[in-house]
Amino acid sequence: MTQRKKTKGQLIVLSGPSGVGKSTVIAELMAQRPLYFSVSYTTRQPRTGEQDGVNYNFVSRQEFERMIADNELLEYAEYVNNYYGTSLKVIREKLDSGMDVLLDIEVKGAAKVRQSCPDAIFIFMIPPSFEELSRRLHARNTDNEDVITGRLEKARQEYKEIPNYDYLVINDKVSNAVGEIESILTAAECRVMNRKNIVEGDYAL
């Protein structure tokens, strides 16, 4: 489908339990449409294979607390004794240039973005089943059994926040989840309020 010109990008917030496959879906989505993925800041240690500036911007606790104090963050949260947060400046620039911006943040951070950016698109991604989530966490081979048990318990808590999201996407298959998110983004572009410039401008009767 033809991409139509836009005056302002859309802010998309994606949440979902650890292990649901957000990274894979995001990578596939970015291969299919212009999209800026906002790399979060964190104080946690990199996992094997994670790169600074790609998966996260890894910073010290001291540096993170300076960013909090200087109001440089759109949202931040502490989770399993580490800070996770999103820088505001880059996001603003991208949105103003007409680029869609995707944030991969957990439910507490999403709640904060909902307060400051109610027009953002809030998507929650779930696995097809609890058993499948457990299988994916084990297959990832990065966490011990206690950490996995903690992540599964955390997932149950996160599910309670689903009613606060706009959309629920099921990652039973990457292509399904990507297709659903693509449809959600295209539909959002078609909203009357996002096409005011069209009715009043180029396409006016």
Next chain:
Amino acid sequence: MTQRKKTKGQLIVLSGPSGVGKSTVIAELMAQRPLYFSVSYTTRQPRTGEQDGVNYNFVSRQEFERMIADNELLEYAEYVNNYYGTSLKVIREKLDSGMDVLLDIEVKGAAKVRQSCPDAIFIFMIPPSFEELSRRLHARNTDNEDVITGRLEKARQEYKEIPNYDYLVINDKVSNAVGEIESILTAAECRVMNRKNIVEGDYAL
């Protein structure tokens, strides 16, 4: 993309100026996904090539007024001295069976549906330009110049109703318009409120 099972269909209202190409877009959409097109009732004369029960259910003024009196219509309106209306019974059955139902109705009828079915999806379709709309009306070769002038003036009036719709679709090219409507319908299926059964049922953690 895999079609997921649904418990209830969605009601979709499509409006747009005469000549914008709604019929062509609807036919293409129905070829691509399960969709019930609600055939309207009208008291106007069939145009060349129009079939009773396909394009419209053509009925007498007397019969139409009986349907009004018996509350058989979801909405109806009078337009250029003819009645146009939508039967409620068939729509209810289709929606309950999980089928999406599309109504092609003008702005007055849509306003009535909005009152009784606020959860329906309201889509307005526009041509890429006024000149193009005029060209399409002439190419259709069914109306004289006075009727076309009337339709164009009517289109200008209808545009004032766009802010009451959820989505604006541009029919510059049939495949674009169909793609946008498909995305709108898929996104609607992904709304959290439409997937409650998923979170609480088969996909529950």
